[in-house]
Amino acid sequence: MTRLKLAVLAVGSAVIGLVGLLAIGMAGQATESVVKYDRESRYYRIRVVDYPDEGRRCLHFSKTRGIQSSMVLEDPVKLDLRYSRSMIAALAYLPEAKDVLLVGLGGAAVPKFIQKQFPDVRIDIVEIDPDVVKVCQDFFEFKGTPNTHVIVMDGRMYFKRSPKKYDLILLDAYAADHIPFHLTTAEFVQLVKDHLNPGGLVASNLWEHAVNRFYYAELKTYQLAFPQTYLFPSGDSGNIILVASLEKDPIAPAELQRRAKAVLKGRDFGFDLADLIEKEYRLYTTQTNNEKPLTDDMAPVDTLRRENPKFFEEEAKRP
Amino acid sequence: MTRAIILATVFLAGAALMSMEMASFRLVQPEFGSDIIVWGSLISVFLVGLALGAYGGGRLADLGPAMWKLGAVLAVAGAVTLSIPLYADAVLEWVYPGQGAPLPTEWKESGTGASAAPVADSTKLSVYEPPDLRWPTLGAGAILFALPSILLGMVCPYAARLLIHEMPHLGQGVGQISALSTAGCILGTLGTAFYLVSWMGTRWLLVANGLVLVGLGILLVLGHMAARRKG
Numbered sequence: 001m002t003r004l005k006l007a008v009l010a011v012g013s014a015v016i017g018l019v020g021l022l023a024i025g026m027a028g029q030a031t032e033s034v035v036k037y038d039r040e041s042r043y044y045r046i047r048v049v050d051y052p053d054e055g056r057r058c059l060h061f062s063k064t065r066g067i068q069s070s071m072v073l074e075d076p077v078k079l080d081l082r083y084s085r086s087m088i089a090a091l092a093y094l095p096e097a098k099d100v101l102l103v104g105l106g107g108a109a110v111p112k113f114i115q116k117q118f119p120d121v122r123i124d125i126v127e128i129d130p131d132v133v134k135v136c137q138d139f140f141e142f143k144g145t146p147n148t149h150v151i152v153m154d155g156r157m158y159f160k161r162s163p164k165k166y167d168l169i170l171l172d173a174y175a176a177d178h179i180p181f182h183l184t185t186a187e188f189v190q191l192v193k194d195h196l197n198p199g200g201l202v203a204s205n206l207w208e209h210a211v212n213r214f215y216y217a218e219l220k221t222y223q224l225a226f227p228q229t230y231l232f233p234s235g236d237s238g239n240i241i242l243v244a245s246l247e248k249d250p251i252a253p254a255e256l257q258r259r260a261k262a263v264l265k266g267r268d269f270g271f272d273l274a275d276l277i278e279k280e281y282r283l284y285t286t287q288t289n290n291e292k293p294l295t296d297d298m299a300p301v302d303t304l305r306r307e308n309p310k311f312f313e314e315e316a317k318r319p
Numbered sequence: 320m321t322r323a324i325i326l327a328t329v330f331l332a333g334a335a336l337m338s339m340e341m342a343s344f345r346l347v348q349p350e351f352g353s354d355i356i357v358w359g360s361l362i363s364v365f366l367v368g369l370a371l372g373a374y375g376g377g378r379l380a381d382l383g384p385a386m387w388k389l390g391a392v393l394a395v396a397g398a399v400t401l402s403i404p405l406y407a408d409a410v411l412e413w414v415y416p417g418q419g420a421p422l423p424t425e426w427k428e429s430g431t432g433a434s435a436a437p438v439a440d441s442t443k444l445s446v447y448e449p450p451d452l453r454w455p456t457l458g459a460g461a462i463l464f465a466l467p468s469i470l471l472g473m474v475c476p477y478a479a480r481l482l483i484h485e486m487p488h489l490g491q492g493v494g495q496i497s498a499l500s501t502a503g504c505i506l507g508t509l510g511t512a513f514y515l516v517s518w519m520g521t522r523w524l525l526v527a528n529g530l531v532l533v534g535l536g537i538l539l540v541l542g543h544m545a546a547r548r549k550g
Contacts, residue, residue, distance in 0.1 A: 042354075042355060043354075043355075128352065128353075128354075130446075130448070133444070133446055137444060142444070143442040143444065144442050144443045144444035144445055145442070148444065148445065149445050149447065150444060150445065150446045150447065151446075151447045151449075152446060152447065152448050152449050153352075153447075153449045154351075154352030154353065154354070154449075156349060156352065157350075157351070157352050157449075160350075175353065180348075180353040181345075181348070182348050182349040182352075182353065185349070187349065188349075295520075296349050296521075297520040297521050297522050297523075298517075298520035298521075300516055300517030303516075303517040304517075
């Protein structure tokens with residue numbers, strides 16, 4: 001009898017304990033993040049997740065591979081991710097830019113920022129996934145203006161078919177964690193170049209977890225096509241912004257900072273653009289690396305991404 | 320000897336077929352985008368080719384089977400594959416020429432950035448939907464890859480017919496051919512995806528596959544002649 005009671009007691013307490021643990025676990029998760037949207041689209045698994053403790057809402061294109069976009073719920077127009085601020089550094093080169101193209105909408109952070117800070121700038125956005133456009137409208141407070149056009153299309157197909165030219169082209173087209181190969185090649189870079197006005201420039205987000213051979217091959221591809229190239233390493237997120245310009249001469253950091261200050265006059269960006277330029281500015285035009293440029297025929301993006309450049313291996317071998 | 324040549328042909332033809340299929344993705348993606356539509360269309364083209372080829376190849380095999388005829392089929396398949404890089408760009412451009420972008424009307428008139436027309440509801444987002452590319456993609460894939468996959472689809476039934484007198488157990492013999500062919504397909508897929516695309520690029524890959532098939536064709540014709548001299 002006592003044995004039976006003991007057994008019942010043991011099993012009972014075990015069950016209660018388990019339920020308790022489970023409840024604590026679920027509660028703990030609930031305060032950490034709230035999933036607002038989680039659906040398969042034609043291209044991605046789109047997830048919108050709120051992190052109430054941080055007051056942020058994030059866009060993910062896969063469960064594990066990083067944040068596509070982040071929004072501060074109390075200030076939806078603020079540029080939250082550091083790389084998106086580095087992208088804006090491109091605007092310091094061209095304070096008078098009137099026509100801007102963005103390839104890859106993400107969470108619409110950059111277009112919202114431009115809509116608010118530069119209401120006269122005409123911004124066109126090419127995004128392959130119609131569901132991403134919808135999610136931006138429903139969850140990231142992305143609204144239309146007379147100067148905003150969204151084209152649902154593959155970036156490369158758009159360049160091939162549109163006659164329109166731009167002062168500034170921002171490339172941020174990522175499928176989960178990599179750029180699709182046909183948006184990395186010399187043929188693509190030529191298309192981009194053909195769509196720039198004289199003196200125009202392109203800023204491309206290169207997001208690589210480690211510095212790998214793809215990264216250098218991509219730098220080489222742009223370097224061969226443009227007279228000037230710059231890099232803006234954006235903190236420790238792994239993002240590096242590549243800026244390639246049709247300007248003949250390089251722009252010195254002091255001059256770029258002066259332009260940034262002119263841009264900042266009368267505007268509150270929520271971050272110091274001149275300070276960012278001072279910290280991140282790197283001229284890459286005369287740098288050399290041993291990689292071959294990527295072409296449509298030969299763009300082993302996935303292989304190169306897994307390989308470290310030779311000189312890094314040699315560096316590692318040194319005692 | 321004859322048997323070994325035919326079985327090797329079955330294996331290598333499978334490898335070349337899948338290698339070509341992997342290359343086809345890389346060939347079409349720059350023009351038609353990275354889209355599940357592209358992969359679906361191209362896989363379907365190859366499967367339709369295999370089905371038609373198997374049917375036709377089986378019938379052809381019953382009309383007097385001979386090794387040199389299979390060799391001729393492979394040589395033609397190889398020659399077609401070899402020449403795909405010559406006209407691929409023109410075909411892709413012809414099927415989906417530079418029109419049909421869903422552009423705002425004011426761009427089409429002016430060419431370059433005219434100011435946008437006033438919109439009644441200013442916070443409504445102007446979104447331009449893409450053209451439907453399902454049938455053009457399938458069409459381009461069919462023009463480029465249907466013929467070689469039909470020809471390669473003939474290999475398995477033809478090989479089975481050629482070896483029928485050396486098969487004491489028909490089930491086992493046909494199963495062996497089918498397994499060998501699939502093993503070749505696996506090698507072609509993995510080899511191409513893991514190594515060949517980064518070693519030789521898309522166009523040379525097609526040329527290499529074509530050369531392998533032409534080589535196999537010649538081997539079969541030579542094998543036929545050698546067997547006849549003996550017999």
